Amino acid sequence: MYSFLLKYCVITCLTMTTWAKPIREVGLHDDFLDERYYNTTEIEHLLYAIEKQHPTLARVHEIGQSSMGRNILAIEITTNVGHSRRILKPMFKYIANMHGDETVGLQLLLYLAQYLTLNYGRDDRISRIVDSTDIYLMPTLNPDGYFASNEGDCLSEKNYVGRNNAKGIDLNRNFPQIDKKSFDMQQPETRAVIDWILNNPFVLSANFHGGAVVASYPFDKYYKSYSQEGKTPDDALFRHLSMKYASKNPKMANGSACQEEHFINGITNGAEWYELEGGMQDFNYIYSNCFEITIELTCCKFPPSSVLTKEWEYNRESLLTYIESVHMGIKGLVQDENNNPIPGAVIHILGINHTVKTTSRGEYWRLLLPGTYSISVSAPGYNTSVRENVIVKNNTLRPVIVNFILNTLKPSSAQKYKTSMVFCLWILVLHVSLINCVF
Numbered sequence: 266m267y268s269f270l271l272k273y274c275v276i277t278c279l280t281m282t283t284w285a286k287p288i289r290e291v292g293l294h295d296d297f298l299d300e301r302y303y304n305t306t307e308i309e310h311l312l313y314a315i316e317k318q319h320p321t322l323a324r325v326h327e328i329g330q331s332s333m334g335r336n337i338l339a340i341e342i343t344t345n346v347g348h349s350r351r352i353l354k355p356m357f358k359y360i361a362n363m364h365g366d367e368t369v370g371l372q373l374l375l376y377l378a379q380y381l382t383l384n385y386g387r388d389d390r391i392s393r394i395v396d397s398t399d400i401y402l403m404p405t406l407n408p409d410g411y412f413a414s415n416e417g418d419c420l421s422e423k424n425y426v427g428r429n430n431a432k433g434i435d436l437n438r439n440f441p442q443i444d445k446k447s448f449d450m451q452q453p454e455t456r457a458v459i460d461w462i463l464n465n466p467f468v469l470s471a472n473f474h475g476g477a478v479v480a481s482y483p484f485d486k487y488y489k490s491y492s493q494e495g496k497t498p499d500d501a502l503f504r505h506l507s508m509k510y511a512s513k514n515p516k517m518a519n520g521s522a523c524q525e526e527h528f529i530n531g532i533t534n535g536a537e538w539y540e541l542e543g544g545m546q547d548f549n550y551i552y553s554n555c556f557e558i559t560i561e562l563t564c565c566k567f568p569p570s571s572v573l574t575k576e577w578e579y580n581r582e583s584l585l586t587y588i589e590s591v592h593m594g595i596k597g598l599v600q601d602e603n604n605n606p607i608p609g610a611v612i613h614i615l616g617i618n619h620t621v622k623t624t625s626r627g628e629y630w631r632l633l634l635p636g637t638y639s640i641s642v643s644a645p646g647y648n649t650s651v652r653e654n655v656i657v658k659n660n661t662l663r664p665v666i667v668n669f670i671l672n673t674l675k676p677s678s679a680q681k682y683k684t685s686m687v688f689c690l691w692i693l694v695l696h697v698s699l700i701n702c703v704f
Contacts, residue, residue: 297379298577301570302372302416305335305408311375312340312404319382322346322395328403329457332431335408337457342381343399350399353598355630356466357591358401358555359584360458361473363436363545365410366418366427369562369576370473374402376577377584393662394588401467406454407436419565420476427567430454437474438541440548443488458545462553468630469591470557471510472545475568477561478522478531480507485535485544495536497550498619502634507532507558509590513583523564535559554621556632593661594633597668599623599642607644607671615639635659640667647671 303311316323324346328337339358345351359377361370381400384391394400405411407430414427421428429435430452439455451459482503484495497503511517511531520528535546549557562576599610606627613620614631615638623629631640635657643649650669657665 295376295380295383295577297376297383298574300573302368302573303375305405305412308371308375308404308408309336309338312338312378315340315378315382319385320347322382322385323378326401328461330453331407331409332453333409333412335412337403337406337408337454339401339403339461340378341399341401342378342395344396352626353596353628353630354397354399355468355591355596356399356401357588358403358467358470359473360403360406360470360545362405362411363407363454363472364421364428364474364566365405365407365412365430366414366421367473367475367562367566368411368414368416369475369568369573370560371404371411372573373473373562373577373580373584374404378402380581390585394585398588398591400588403458406458414567416567417569418567421566437545438543440543440545441552442486442542442544442547443491443551459548462549462555466624466628466630467549467553467555469506469587469632470549470555471560471587472557474559474561475563475566477526478517478564479520479526479528479538479561480511480517480532481535481538481546481559481561482507482532483535483546483550483557485541485547487536487540495534495540498617499550499556499632500534502632503556503558504532505634506556506587506590506632510558510560510583510587513586514579516579517583550619554630589661590632591630592664594631594657595638595640595655595665595667596628596630597666599627599629599644599669599671601647602670602672607647610642610644610647610669610671613641613643615641630664633657642669642671644671646674648674 312325316325322342322344324341326339326341328339330336359374361374362368381391381395385395386392409431410427410429424433425435432452434452436452436455439452440459483497487495508530514531516522517531520531535544546557546559549555562580563572599607601607606625608623608625608627610623611620612622612629612631614633621629621631638655638657639651639653640655641649641651648671650671652667652669655665655667
């Protein structure tokens with residue numbers, strides 16, 4: 266009996282010790298980690314194979330086509346996929362490979378798509394993420410550039426072949442910005458993703474690059490009319506989101522993965538690092554409700570495929586934690602007194618000069634740090650509603666539900682008098698016209 270108890274205690278202690286270790290220390294290996302880069306045809310086949318294998322969890326969407334006619338695909342992963350999105354379920358996206366020669370992010374998203382679908386129903390955390398979030402993964406925004414790139418090239422080739430699209434345009438310099446609002450100069454790839462962003466209520470996003478190891482947040486430019494310091498009104502929130510990703514990746518958190526640069530805590534403001542115009546993360550913040558950061562994954566842009574398993578181990582926890590961050594802050598419905606949704610209502614947080622708008626179904630999501638807030642909601646034709654002392658707790662898995670009812674504006678006495686006078690004048694004109702017709 267004593268021997269049995271001793272063996273039981275030893276096994277239990279060993280098991281608990283293993284559970285207590287981070288995943289990367291346990292040495293778990295996922296079957297789909299085949300350590301090779303997929304070509305553009307194989308990427309498409311894999312995404313559709315995932316959809317076929319998990320028809321209730323995965324759906325492939327054709328977002329557009331590249332300059333050379335290749336499909337730009339995103340795979341949606343969520344429960345009850347293919348049906349109308351459940352009210353207030355937030356939309357999340359990861360985009361990779363907008364620079365075609367920056368490739369690790371592409372493979373990570375292929376791994377993530379398989380990881381989420383294979384572990385749904387087997388792992389409580391994965392099941393919760395997929396149940397509560399409408400996740401979109403776009404492995405490559407620039408399939409033409411990826412096709413033209415070569416494994417092992419740590420720097421971009423001459424004339425940026427591979428980095429740019431087939432027409433030689435850098436897609437991350439091709440988005441409209443706050444002081445250049447033209448929407449008619451975009452490449453097919455940029456135009457496709459712009460339409461996708463503007464026509465869907467994404468809440469949180471990240472796009473993946475290579476050539477450094479850091480989480481970079483908006484703004485990427487010093488906008489004179491908006492922010493002299495390159496900071497958004499949500500600078501503290503963006504720093505928090507960047508830390509969420511970087512802190513779970515030991516190589517990134519170190520801040521010195523690449524010898525040429527050091528980033529405190531593995532994060533940086535984009536403009537402070539280097540200034541660029543026409544970037545995708547700034548576009549998301551300026552023109553949509555979506556908050557996006559940029560993740561630089563590797564010092565070498567197109568490293569050998571032998572590093573892919575290690576990069577998955579470095580980034581897996583970061584990828585999951587960042588998706589979970591879509592649930593921080595507040596969300597709710599904005600309706601009229603008859604419970605009809607009010608689309609386009611403006612949500613304003615007192616003290617933060619950045620607003621979000623409701624969807625066609627009256628939904629809104631507002632990412633916020635823990636704290637106490639005053640919130641106002643306004644819409645044309647309705648009285649403004651204000652809610653004070655809304656407490657947001659430090660719980661990224663359960664946003665605070667804050668619904669609003671806006672009452673329809675009642676016409677004032679002056680408005681009623683004006684309307685009556687216009688009606689009387691119209692009757693008088695009609696009367697005179699009838700007399701003229703008779704005589």
